Amino acid sequence: MPEGPSIVLLKEAAISFSGKEILSVEGNSKIDMHRFPGKRVESIQSWGKQFLIVCDDFIIRIHFLLFGSYRINERKEQPPRLSLQFENGELNFYACSVKILEGRPEDLFDPEGDVMNDQWNPEKAKSKLEQTPNAEICDALLEQDIFAGVGNIIKNEVLYRVQVHPESLVGKIPPAKLDEIIYEARNYSFQFLEWKRNFELKKHWLCHNQKTCRRCELPFSRKHTGTKNRRSFICVKCQELYV
DNA sequence: TATAATGTTTGAAC
């Protein structure tokens, strides 16, 4: 569920609740949800992996972490973390993090930092990368302050496609190659979106969860990389290591 | 059945 494109799909699925009044709430979240009924949803937004239900003076922020899920107009067996009832249906969230953010989304989130956003700004990403030359690129891609919405699948697929080893140091990657990485972070995220929409995401994985590299037939090296220690699938022949 | 996996926050330890 969790990477940026999946949240965009949720946003599309939940758009019918935009402008609607929250009639009632339930759920086992510890937040003060009693203030929700009677409020109107101003807009449904997303930023990176976060799903935002924007009301006039606060935002309900949902983060699905690793295992979170949602149902629209249906329910799972488990009790919902948060359930919102509207006149035209209900929105149910499970096993996720729910927070109330005070303030306006434009004050809290920079649209230029979200790879799924129209306002995504690749130059800004590049200058942020230049600030951390000693970071490994596998960590940098997962950094939500730089590439909001990129998760481990996108990280792996991007680095395989541009043929860069995950343990390459940001400062040692040639600038043109860095531009390619930044471009592909957004480009692959949108491919992810369309493939996920059509339930064919896994079919298009080139390295993630794959056994062998289809360029050279060598088996992938599987390794947990970076300070974030997330698993990587590496073709040591096809992906260049810049150190 | 045990394990690992699309992730982040928190608080203890250093």
Added chain:
DNA sequence: AGTTCAAACATTAT
């Protein structure tokens, strides 16, 4: 006081 890191959380497919 700043950093680092393990623990916590929780679900599902293999």
